[in-house]
Amino acid sequence: MRYRNPEKRKADFKEVSLGLTERQAVKEAARCLQCKKPRCIAGCPVEIDIPKFISFVKEKDYLGGLRTIREFNMLPAICGRVCPQETQCQGMCILGKKSKPVSIGSIERFVADYEVSLGRIDLPDIKPSNGHKVAVIGSGPAGLTVAADLAKLGYDITVFEALHEAGGVLAYGIPEFRLPKKTIQREIEFVKGLGVRILLNRVIGKTQTIDEFFNDGFKAIFIGVGAGAPKYLGIPGENLNNVYFASEFLTRVNLMKAHHFPVYDTPVKKARKVAVIGGGNVAMDSARTALRLGAERVYIVYRRSERELPSRHEEIENAKEEGIRFRFLSDPRVILGNDAGWVRAIRCEKMRLSDPDESGRKRPEPTGKEFTISVDQVIMAIGQTSNPILVRSIKGLKLWGDGYIGIDREGRTNLKGIFAGGDISTGAATVISAMGAGKRAARSIDEYIMGR
Amino acid sequence: MKKQTIAPEVDMMVVNAPLIANHAKAGNFVVMRLHEKGERIPLTIADSNKDAGTITLLFQKTGKTTEELGMLNSGDEIRDIAGPLGHPTPVKKYGHCVLVGGGIGVATLYPILKALKARNNKVTAILGARTKELLVWEENFREFSNEVLVATDDGSYGRKGLVTDALKDIIDHRSVALVIAVGPIRMMQAVSELTRPYGIKTMVSLNPIMVEGTGMCGACRVNVAGKTRFACIEGPEFDGHEVDFNGLGSRLVFYKKEEEVSLKRFKRKCKK
Numbered sequence: 001m002r003y004r005n006p007e008k009r010k011a012d013f014k015e016v017s018l019g020l021t022e023r024q025a026v027k028e029a030a031r032c033l034q035c036k037k038p039r040c041i042a043g044c045p046v047e048i049d050i051p052k053f054i055s056f057v058k059e060k061d062y063l064g065g066l067r068t069i070r071e072f073n074m075l076p077a078i079c080g081r082v083c084p085q086e087t088q089c090q091g092m093c094i095l096g097k098k099s100k101p102v103s104i105g106s107i108e109r110f111v112a113d114y115e116v117s118l119g120r121i122d123l124p125d126i127k128p129s130n131g132h133k134v135a136v137i138g139s140g141p142a143g144l145t146v147a148a149d150l151a152k153l154g155y156d157i158t159v160f161e162a163l164h165e166a167g168g169v170l171a172y173g174i175p176e177f178r179l180p181k182k183t184i185q186r187e188i189e190f191v192k193g194l195g196v197r198i199l200l201n202r203v204i205g206k207t208q209t210i211d212e213f214f215n216d217g218f219k220a221i222f223i224g225v226g227a228g229a230p231k232y233l234g235i236p237g238e239n240l241n242n243v244y245f246a247s248e249f250l251t252r253v254n255l256m257k258a259h260h261f262p263v264y265d266t267p268v269k270k271a272r273k274v275a276v277i278g279g280g281n282v283a284m285d286s287a288r289t290a291l292r293l294g295a296e297r298v299y300i301v302y303r304r305s306e307r308e309l310p311s312r313h314e315e316i317e318n319a320k321e322e323g324i325r326f327r328f329l330s331d332p333r334v335i336l337g338n339d340a341g342w343v344r345a346i347r348c349e350k351m352r353l354s355d356p357d358e359s360g361r362k363r364p365e366p367t368g369k370e371f372t373i374s375v376d377q378v379i380m381a382i383g384q385t386s387n388p389i390l391v392r393s394i395k396g397l398k399l400w401g402d403g404y405i406g407i408d409r410e411g412r413t414n415l416k417g418i419f420a421g422g423d424i425s426t427g428a429a430t431v432i433s434a435m436g437a438g439k440r441a442a443r444s445i446d447e448y449i450m451g452r
Numbered sequence: 453m454k455k456q457t458i459a460p461e462v463d464m465m466v467v468n469a470p471l472i473a474n475h476a477k478a479g480n481f482v483v484m485r486l487h488e489k490g491e492r493i494p495l496t497i498a499d500s501n502k503d504a505g506t507i508t509l510l511f512q513k514t515g516k517t518t519e520e521l522g523m524l525n526s527g528d529e530i531r532d533i534a535g536p537l538g539h540p541t542p543v544k545k546y547g548h549c550v551l552v553g554g555g556i557g558v559a560t561l562y563p564i565l566k567a568l569k570a571r572n573n574k575v576t577a578i579l580g581a582r583t584k585e586l587l588v589w590e591e592n593f594r595e596f597s598n599e600v601l602v603a604t605d606d607g608s609y610g611r612k613g614l615v616t617d618a619l620k621d622i623i624d625h626r627s628v629a630l631v632i633a634v635g636p637i638r639m640m641q642a643v644s645e646l647t648r649p650y651g652i653k654t655m656v657s658l659n660p661i662m663v664e665g666t667g668m669c670g671a672c673r674v675n676v677a678g679k680t681r682f683a684c685i686e687g688p689e690f691d692g693h694e695v696d697f698n699g700l701g702s703r704l705v706f707y708k709k710e711e712e713v714s715l716k717r718f719k720r721k722c723k724k
Binding site: 162163164172200201202203206207208209228229230232234238239241242245247248251252255256257260261262263264265266267269340341387388389 | 471472475485489490491492516517531532533534535536537663664666667668669670671673674675680682685699702703706707710711713714717
């Protein structure tokens, strides 16, 4: 995979990874052993026939490869960019045991981008309309997948999105330098091309209710509203000025384009020294966004060690190359402010890892040693949880944990005609796992309506 | 959309939004965005009409987006509008309620007044403004309230002084079950401090900075009773005796510099 020079790329928001050239893609495809019992497929949450699509690429039939992927996955340009391949398909690749696994994600991205370069969209066959209406709430990866799968089967699909732009976390969460907006828009155009209607500015549970949907003739409802509500640490100083939740910081930049202020109206504070708390993709995205806004020093403050970082491996490497500083085994205790109520520093406690517990996990333990980092901005990226607006508006809906929707393996909730999937049922996870949940839910919605 | 100016720098707008009007309750607000480069701003739903499918918004031109909104003409469209958002005002039979409105805060109080009257509460309204011409919707309050008191800073209309002076007179002499104050943050703070020793339940409607308005970003968080709460979904109304007004005040001016830059740039462009 080719990347832009770190010194250049950290000064703008353009995409960091340039993808494979045609020659590289064909060469990489030729490395695939075409295993009789492919382990990579088992590692893919949507079970793409990976060896088959790669064999097309090897023969330079890129559109054939793309068609194969799209039988399983309608958002290949997105997945090729943001999937954690190293723990999924590529993590299972037999070649990885001795040397490097096949770069499946890069090849996936290549075929999707190849179609873009031709300026065309190949729509799959769509069954004739069956007249059944299905409402999909949320236009993120889970919702788009359900919508696309059911539209192909002939259902009349309406997607309801609360924000002014479709895409859910893809639109407000993932930065341009990792997933360009035009890539998202193009995949959404594809889904619309299947006949899916997307209505914006509809906050379901407020603007309209589930009961109204059933009265309006919707036969089934899929809830894929994600886990959008930020978690907080509960330490002193969290409400000081220039303490951001990652969700706000990233929403300002990704959705509202605050990096173009004042051409765009929404501002975001640019800081000199920034501490990002957390070690997941959202933490990496926040840190690298702060850097691109002009910060001189950006720290990732994480309470476990490097090995436990939950972020996608590629993003950690990218972040390091760009000069992000990591403070491992560091747990924030208090955010310190000045007299005007603005951040001036963050105090952390040094941690050490325990021996593995029964689950094999090493827990961070306090050492009693504290240290202070002087910063003028703190971004909390310690996870997201469920948003109560919709789930609490539905009487009798079974929830678990922190307000997540309880579903069975097929995406059914305890209420008739209501299905769910993605982060709102699992807690914050990945784009591809939400898409997997969407596929299963689409199957059971079809079964439910057709009375099978 | 229909629009008229009702006081200096204050416009009233009736927006055709049937889905929002259908569910709008006292205490709700909308978030709107005027164009592709616009910011999202929250505005209280000051009135709504289910049959006509309209909502009424009052706004004061204080920044770039409200200036821009004020330049729209009747018949224009608002690009994005979402709602009704926020937790509705809990309304039941309380007894004697006093509503204290400062400036544009009356927009929030008006639907609350109507809802309280529908549940047979006795309502005294205290409306405050800097000067007479800035007082809005007095006649609307007279239509529904049992009594309306007016206070202006300069004494140009009603009694001279602050709304808290008028409120103190009432609570010293009559029993009050509930006070709801909406207006500038310092006014709401003063009302809350006044009622605290009397033990009168006091609700305030907060106006922190918001981005998306649906509980996802946390920009609007306020400290209430020592806990972080999101005004967009848990509020905007909170118990005035529990709100950390100083923290809220500090967060409200966080983008002051940027707001000035944006407004200046806009005015410069308008002149051209």
